[in-house]
Ligand code: SF4
């Protein structure tokens with residue numbers, strides 16, 4: 001990803017676009033934050049929000065005509081937020097202490113003619129920028145016009161307070177100035193570097209203003225220019241009359257133009273955000289209850305309680321559509337636009353900590369974000385590309401995916417791999433490829449299923465046991481998956497390249513993309529002629545959990561539903577189902593890189609409905625079951641489940657068991673169908689371990705396989721390299737079968753080796769060293 | 772990976788090959804090309820080093836994580 005790609009990506013996420021209120025406000029007052037503060041009863045906080053963008057907030061906060069209201073998103077559900085009334089309620093509280101801290105003083109002096117809202121705002125902004133400002137007021141007091149016009153709303157002492165603040169900023173005032181006298185402006189310019197005309201006080205006639213197309217005097221916003229390059233103007237009443245916030249805004253834009261003029265930089269560049277603008281924000285109104293605006297009981301406006309209630313109606317407009325449905329995006333505390341930047345920075349680090357590694361590796365690559373995002377932002381593509389890049393540069397943390405890749409290697413190896421015609425056949429009209437995890441989960445059912453396919457389909461059903469290489473691709477190891485698929489393809493061609501019956505939605509998705517020449521038959525289409533299991537009729541309500549690999553595979557989703565409905569089952573749907581289904585936490589190797597998050601993901605999924613879940617991915621089922629959710633695999637309806645009457649309660653097998661299941665399935669098939677003996681077991685596998693359940697749980701959590709322990713014990717017993725404890729009599733031994741060192745505390749007994757504890761680390765102890 | 776890696780109980784273990792009790796020793800550990808010296812229990816006879824559960828899951832895991840993210 002280069003800078004340009006980053007910016008393109010960033011711009012797709014519109015979460016940082018302003019809410020409608022702030023976009024519509026000529027001053028871009030952040031009404032969303034204001035409302036959040038007021039809803040919490042935090043008046044000082046509300047004040048601070050106003051102080052960030054509002055000039056003379058004590059005054060303007062009382063008289064703002066709130067044009068933002070017309071665009072407020074709440075208008076679509078009950079009525080726009082009364083933002084003007086809320087501002088009033090806020091500034092009726094005492095302001096927090098504020099300090100006049102102008103920027104470093106500048107040499108240039110500025111004359112402001114007329115102390116209207118426009119002139120006062122221009123003075124306010126320019127003084128804060130460090131300019132020396134003098135206001136020339138025609139009347140006997142500053143802001144006379146303002147006081148008069150808004151006498152009902154703005155008490156005189158409030159005006160004095162804001163004027164005092166201006167004075168504290170260093171603004172000087174000359175009262176009773178003959179501003180309308182010929183030559184006054186010229187005299188001012190002789191002593192100043194620029195001047196501002198506050199037309200709300202001065203009126204439009206008699207000034208060197210520009211003219212519009214119709215020949216009328218006009219001041220174009222936001223440049224606020226006049227015929228003279230060092231004179232700026234603003235504050236004329238608009239088509240809808242005099243709008244206080246608009247007059248103030250013109251003073252602000254003029255201040256910007258004058259500052260740019262005096263600094264000799266472009267007056268127009270990058271000013272498209274000055275003034276009301278469009279926003280690209282998206283805010284969903286789904287589930288928002290319509291609520292009418294709060295009406296004030298007193299004519300003076302909201303009391304505190306009313307203001308708090310009205311502010312609470314604010315929708316706090318954000319997008320965050322993806323974050324709402326993805327616990328992963330939520331967990332890392334931001335949203336895709338921010339994440340894109342973090343991931344980019346991660347790539348650019350030469351020395352130092354790569355803080356986004358975990359972010360990159362925790363995404364399940366499920367694609368739900370892209371589905372719900374109004375802009376189609378695909379976080380999964382970003383994460384996957386980043387993983388590939390890390391692998392390429394040798395910067396992928398070795399522990400991030402190793403466990404999963406070793407599991408894949410197991411499926412590709414001699415313990416599981418198989419590719420044969422149906423026993424007794426020389427050809428295969430079809431071949432059955434169940435994938436790796438169904439065999440890991442339910443070898444007994446898989447065996448019955450294969451028998452059924454052989455018996456019911458003519459022409460021979462070959463069998464291929466292997467893996468589609470999805471884990472390698474998820475780990476960013478594209479080439480490894482290429483090799484897996486090439487080997488698979490060779491097997492398949494040896495069997496005559498027949499149509500392939502697929503049981504695993506993830507394999508199906510991989511093959512569609514990577515081996516499009518393979519004709520796929522989804523298992524659930526091949527199974528139409530099969531009776532259901534007796535005894536499962538009395539099932540409670542079931543809802544379908546679609547595996548995330550079927551997000552773009554409506555045919556697969558509907559095929560399962562149709563078969564089950566034809567069998568008379570009633571199926572419910574989850575709110576996030578079908579193309580918006582959620583991942584179980586296995587996808588993208590989330591379970592490997594961030595196990596705690598993956599567990600939270602599947603628990604949250606399980607809570608979406610009290611009904612039992614029905615799915616057609618073995619991993620989804622096992623993970624749901626492991627999280628305590630009752631879950632069925634669709635096969636449970638057709639073949640008796642292993643281990644008991646209640647298939648929905650069957651716990652998912654642990655990691656060691658998942659390997660053993662695959663190995664046993666293959667050995668059983670060879671023995672029963674092909675009448676072959678399985679090859680001799682490797683010596684370490686003959687080590688008999690006794691693993692108490694509580695130790696088993698520890699192993700599971702630490703991702704330690706019993707075969708790892710067999711290797712350690714075998715090595716310790718063969719070499720004698722072990723430690724003994726004089727009190728407990730336990731042995732302790734460590735061994736490094738691959739990139740991790742495993743330690744086992746065990747004791748020897750007549751039945752086998754009793755395991756007391758086990759742990760692992762990856763650091764290696766170098767031989768040698770001094771005592 | 773400096774001190775505090777050895778708890779008194781760790782030194783109760785005996786090397787089965789040599790029949791000797793473990794003793795604190797400075798050893799070199801390595802991960803992803805980075806080497807450290809650490810004091811760990813070791814057999815004074817054959818040099819077999821013990822990594823306790825506390826060290827493996829505590830200090831070592833922490834350092835491994837840091838190095839993996841470098
Ligand atoms: S609902 Fe709140 S955040 Fe949204 S536009 Fe209205 S005031 Fe602004």
Ligand code: SF4
Pocket residue numbers: 325326327328329363364365366367368369370379380583
């Ligand atoms: S791909 Fe899935 S897990 Fe990853 S960010 Fe999108 S929704 Fe979340």
Ligand code: SF4
Pocket residue numbers: 012013014015319320321322323335336337372373374375376377
């Ligand atoms: S859905 Fe997410 S990625 Fe898309 S615009 Fe909204 S916050 Fe950004």
Ligand SMILES: [Zn+2]
Pocket residue numbers: 786787788789790791814815816817818819
């Ligand atoms: Zn020894």
